Amino acid sequence: MFSATPLAPMVDESGVFDPQSTDPLQIEFSQPASVTPDDTDNQSVRSMDLGIRLELVFVDSGVEDHQRLIDDLLAGNRDTDLEIYLLDGSRDGIDQVSEILADYDNVNAIHILSHGNDAQLRLGSSTVTSDNLSGYAGELAQWRSSLADNADLLLYGCELAETDAGVTMMEALAELTGADVAASIDDTGHESLGGDWDLEYASGVIDTMSLFSQSTSTNWLGILATPELAPSFETLVNVNTAGVQTTPGMGATSIAVDGAGNSIVVWVDESGADGNGHGIFARRFDV
Numbered sequence: 340m341f342s343a344t345p346l347a348p349m350v351d352e353s354g355v356f357d358p359q360s361t362d363p364l365q366i367e368f369s370q371p372a373s374v375t376p377d378d379t380d381n382q383s384v385r386s387m388d389l390g391i392r393l394e395l396v397f398v399d400s401g402v403e404d405h406q407r408l409i410d411d412l413l414a415g416n417r418d419t420d421l422e423i424y425l426l427d428g429s430r431d432g433i434d435q436v437s438e439i440l441a442d443y444d445n446v447n448a449i450h451i452l453s454h455g456n457d458a459q460l461r462l463g464s465s466t467v468t469s470d471n472l473s474g475y476a477g478e479l480a481q482w483r484s485s486l487a488d489n490a491d492l493l494l495y496g497c498e499l500a501e502t503d504a505g506v507t508m509m510e511a512l513a514e515l516t517g518a519d520v521a522a523s524i525d526d527t528g529h530e531s532l533g534g535d536w537d538l539e540y541a542s543g544v545i546d547t548m549s550l551f552s553q554s555t556s557t558n559w560l561g562i563l564a565t566p567e568l569a570p571s572f573e574t575l576v577n578v579n580t581a582g583v584q585t586t587p588g589m590g591a592t593s594i595a596v597d598g599a600g601n602s603i604v605v606w607v608d609e610s611g612a613d614g615n616g617h618g619i620f621a622r623r624f625d626v
Contacts, residue, residue, distance in 0.1 A: 391420055392419075392420060392447040392448070392547075393420065393422070393443070393445060393446050393447050393448075393487075394419065394420065394421050394422070394446070394447055394448040394449075394450065394547065395421075395422050395423075395424065395439070395440075395443070395446055395448070395449050395450070396412065396421050396422065396423040396424065396450040396452065396550065397423075397424050397426055397432075397435075397436055397439075397449070397450065397451045397452065397453075397462075398412075398423065398424070398425050398426065398452045398453075399426050399428070399432065399451075399452065399453035399454065399461060399462055399463065400425055400426055400427060400428045400463075401428045401453070401454060401461060401463075402452060402453060402454065402561070402563065403561055404559060404560075404561060405425065405452075407558055407559045408452065408559040408561070409423060409425075410558070410559075411551070411557045411558055411559050412452075412550055412551070415550070415551060415552075415557075416550060419548075421450075424439060426453075426462065426463050427463060428463055428464060429463070429464055430463050430464055431462075431463050431464055431465045432453070432461075432462025432463030432464070432465050432467075433462060433463075433465060433467065433475050433478055433479070434463075434478070435463055436449075436451075436462070436482075437478045437481060437482065440481075440482055440485040441481075441485065443485045444484075444485060445485075445486075445487040446485050446486050446487060446490060447487050447490055447491070447546075447547065448490060448491045448492075448493065448546075448547040449482075449486075449490070449491070449492050449493070449518070450493045450495070450547075450550055451492070451493070451494050451495065451496075452495045452550075452563065453495070453496055453563065454496055454497070454563050454564060454565040454566075455494065455495075455496020455497050455498065455499045455523075455563060455564070455565055456496070456497055456498050456499070456501075456564060456565045457498050457499065457501045457502050457504060457505045458499070458502070458504040458505040458507075458508045459496075459499075459565060460494065460496050460499060461496070461565055466565075468508070469504050469505075469507060469508040469511075472508060472511055472512070472515075475515075476515055479512065479515040479516050480515050480516070482515075482516045482517075482518070483516060483517040486516065486517060486518055489519065489544070489546060490517070490518045490519070491518055491519050491520075491521060491545050491546060491547040492512065492513075492516060492518040492519070492520045492521070493520075493521045493522075493538060493545070493547060493549065493550075494509075494520065494521065494522045494523075494538075495523065495527050495536075495538070495550075495563055496522075496523065496527065496563050496564075496565070497523060497525070497526045497527050497528070497534075497562060497563050497564035497565070498523060498524060498525060498526065498564070499522040499523055499524075499540075500522040500523065500524050500539075500540035501524045501525070505522070505524075505540075506540065509522050509540060509542055510542055512542075513542040513543060518543075519541065519542060519543030519544055519545055519546075520540075520541070520542040520543070521538040521540065521541050521542075521545045521547075522538055522540045523537070523538050523539060523540070524539045524540055525539070526562045526563075526564060527562060527563045527564075528559075528561050528562030528563055528564075529557060529559065529560050529561060529562065531560065532560070532561070532562045533562070534562040534563075536549050536550070536551035536552055537549070
């Protein structure tokens with residue numbers, strides 16, 4: 340049985356998530372039939388006493404059409420006890436997860452559904468990378484106190500462990516949190532877009548099943564890849580400039596979008612193409 344339980348008054352009477360809220364939203368949690376509503380104040384104690392697994396799912400609100408993804412998740416996991424949170428895209432994601440975990444004990448698994456690419460995990464307003472992971476070390480280490488022995492951390496972002504840098508980051512996450520970490524080495528998402536739901540990399544023994552499988556009927560048509568800019572070669576537009584014209588307050592760089600949705604950046608190089616005067620350059624970024 341599922342019941343919607345907000346952590347704070349962030350849902351209006353129609354049940355719609357308020358995007359202006361600065362708190363994560365608990366969307367759904369599964370409740371065993373033998374437990375009455377009065378028993379749900381402490382979800383962790385309930386799960387421990389009944390000997391059932393406690394799994395938390397964090398869905399990044401930056402994932403396109405995330406409500407459909409959540410619907411698929413619930414439909415495919417009717418026999419699994421899940422507590423699902425939607426993270427606010429305007430706040431640091433690690434902070435939000437840490438705040439929620441502080442109210443839990445003996446969590447068996449954490450699932451994080453967010454965009455990613457090699458050694459980069461998008462979570463809320465933050466991007467966690469191999470370069471800035473050390474800045475989160477204190478918070479991540481505190482997760483240990485909320486996790487059960489042999490807990491698993493499943494990261495569904497695309498290509499997180501594709502290269503050595505990604506593997507090193509996953510190993511660091513495992514060491515900091517004390518959890519066994521699973522991650523993908525390729526695209527995660529719908530089969531029609533070249534994705535799958537296999538988490539091919541594992542640090543330690545993973546006891547937790549993936550939330551999705553190839554046999555799961557998913558209506559969410561997407562992949563969990565971080566959008567990237569693919570720059571074209573820069574093009575010299577004009578070198579014979581008698582002066583420089585810029586828009587007041589805008590500086591000497593401008594950005595436009597062409598009809599295909601690609602960004603075009605135009606800038607002025609004071610050395611010009613031949614080292615004299617000003618050269619105007621443009622570069623297109625294919626999104």
